[in-house]
Amino acid sequence: MAVIQTRNLTYMYPTATKPAIRDVSIKIEKGEFVLITGPSGCGKTTLCRCFNGLIPHFYQGEINGEITVAGLNILEHPTSELAKHVGLVFQNPENQLFALSVEKDVAFGLENLGYPREKMQKRVDWALNLTGIYELRERAPHELSGGQQQRVAIASVLAMQPEIMVLDEPTSFLDPLTAKKIFEVIYELNNTLGITVVLVEHRLDLTAQYSNHIIIMNQGKVVLDGEPREILSSKETRLIGVGIPKATRLYQILKEDDGVKLGKKIPLSSEEMTKLLREVIKT
Amino acid sequence: MIEVEDVYFTYPNGIEALKGISLTIKNGEFVAIMGQNGAGKTTLVKHFNGLLKPTKGKVSIDGVETTKVSVATLARKVGFVFQNPDHQLFSETVEDEIAFALKNFGFKETVIKKRVSWALNLLGLTKYRKTSPFMLSGGERKRVALASVLAWDPKILILDEPTIGQDYQQKEKLRQFILQLKAQRKTIIIVTHDVEFVAECNPRVILMREGKIVADGEASKILTTPEVLNQAFIVPPQIAQIFFQLSDLGFPRNIIDIYEAREILLKAIRRKTM
Known part of the structure; x- marks a missing residue:
């Protein structure tokens, strides 16, 4: 079953003169671990913003084509409703953290879903432990380092255990060993809970081994889409300048x-x- | 030259970030500072341009102690590109952003024009000249931040996590570019987690852990010593990993370069098949 499907999706930011993504037609199946990569500015982040409706509901602009996420047409459903199905970790953690303590930030999504207190505490502790930030739970997110903030952002989404996790370069500020551990946790959740993972990454040496579907974008278009081993060893991939x-x-x-x-x-x-x-x- | 003598630094909240750091970076050196999050890497490099002053010990740039000059004076000599470009960008267009510091340093209008065009071109940003930096992607904003510092041509360049959000081609350009600056005898210091990038550049590597230096030497030596890397939360580059895993077959363990790896493996394979 496809959990994300787009057909000829084209989107242009309000003040832009040309579309950020053009004619994107992709299909992501339930339980897949999908890697999206491509040169910087190719439209990866823009595409992710469509998956939880930030585009077009927050960014406005002009959208054409079709897109359904968890069976919902994003144009007809507000971001708040899509957020029940899709957890998004942004590239820059500062854009997503706002609470006065790490613990409150991680609990926020669950609170909104009306989780009972005890269950919520359990889930929050679980997410804090998995990301190795339990000891930071009482600190203020804005006082933390970039790497620590990134782990808070990941924990907030993990805590929700959404059907679909969309992660936009989620570990870029982390040291490699911590990043590796986080990817292992995400892979584990993908494997055991069947959470669909959509990961935007440049560092394929850390992530390619977990994926079973890869999408390569260039200049707003999807140029390659399929099985990672085949695609990463193809000549086209090298010509686009993807760091295999x-x-x-x-x-x-x-x-x-x-x-x-x-x-x-x-x-x-x-x-x-x-x-x-x-x-x-x-x- | 950067001289750091037994430097300790404690933040106002009581966190001791540096615990007795001593090191010398000569003119024209290319150094990568690596280590776990919170190891003190960024705190250390912020001492190089006087943004932070040691709680104990001293830091001198070309023989002048950083406590004796203003940050503005030091900035002319030591350019600093932050990890998060959003901490440094604020102008309405990319062009204004790059021109800003040049104006502050009192460069002539004609010089500013030339320098801005040069920096835009160097980092592939010419087409964004009139664009707002905030309309650009994360990787592109990072390049704007770099261009704005390069434009005033500092002698020492500090890049905090320069490869974050950069695609492979941009990284390759950055590498070429660092090598060019090195050829011009500039001192380049990068703070990075990107082991593959370091493996390709082969700089001097300084490894930090909990406010101290735990290793200092050539990349091909440090990145192939698993015991030290583990301490610093670094995963070895893939080529080094392959050679560790093959070490029972008598292969050398200090290989990080893909072409060197190819030569060694080819020899071994041909010997078996002949």
Whole structure:
């Protein structure tokens, strides 16, 4: 079942002279882990803003084409209603935090959904622990570092356990090990609870291994859409200038340029690449 | 030259962010400061342009202690590009943004014009000359912030997380660009979490943990020492990971460059198949 579907979606910001996204037709199935990537300014963030109705309800502008999210036509439903189904983590955490304490920020969404107090506390603690910020729960979000704020923003969305999580470069300020742990948590939730994940990222070496669907955008259009291993090893992807994982790139160089007979499964992580190398070195 | 002698720094709220830092950065060096969130990286570099003054110890730029000059005087020499571009942008157009500091430093109108065009062109922003910085994407705003600092041509350039929100091509341009600045004997200091970017640039790496320096040396050495990296919450670059995993087969462990990796692997594979 498709949880997000667009047909010829085109959108132009109020003062812009050309559309930020053009003729976008995509289909995201329930339970998928989708990576959206592409050069900066390609329209990734704009597309995410459509998924919870911020576009067009908040940003205004001109929208054409069709888009349904969790079965709802976003044009006919306010953001408040869409928010019950879609949790969005913004690129810049400062745009999303506002409460006087971390705990209150994380609880905010649940409060709005009318969760009973005890259940809410449990869920908030769970999200704070998963993101490693339990000890910050009484601090004011605006006093925290960029990386800590980012974890608060992620915890706020995790706490809601929405059907669909949309994350726009959610860990850009985090150190790599913490970022890796967060992606593992998100992957785990995707796996166990079937939460659909839409992740916008440039750093594919940290994230490609979790995805089972990738969408590459360029200049407002979707240019490639499909299976990650195939797409990341294609020539088109390289020409657009997407930073493919180094393990994938090494595989390509050895196989295509040097004619090494490496296995068929295109690697997305160092472990997968090591396995293939062992096969040719140890025989 | 930047000299840091046994520097301690405590924030007004009592958090001790630096605990005895000593280091020297020579003119023309390219340094990456890495480490966990909250390790004190940004606090340390804010001492280099006098935004913060040490609670104990001293910081000197070209022999002058930062407590003895104003931030404005230091700024002419030490350019600082913040992590979050929104903390630094405020003008109505990209062009005005870049011209702002130049006007403050008292450059002539004709010079300002030239410098602005040069900086716009350098960072691929010419088409946004008349656009409001707030209409741009996160990655583009980041480039505007960088352009506005480069325009006054500081001798020392500090970039706090320059690769955030930048796509692969932009990062590649940034790398080329840093190398160019390095060739002009500029000192470049980046604070970053981006291990793949550091692996491609191969700078001197300073690794911090809890307000102290835990390692200092060449990228190919530091990024391939797992014990130190773990302490600093850094995941090794993918190429280094592959070589750790293959180390039982007798491969070297200090490889971070993809082309070096290719040569070594090819030799090993050909030896087996011949």
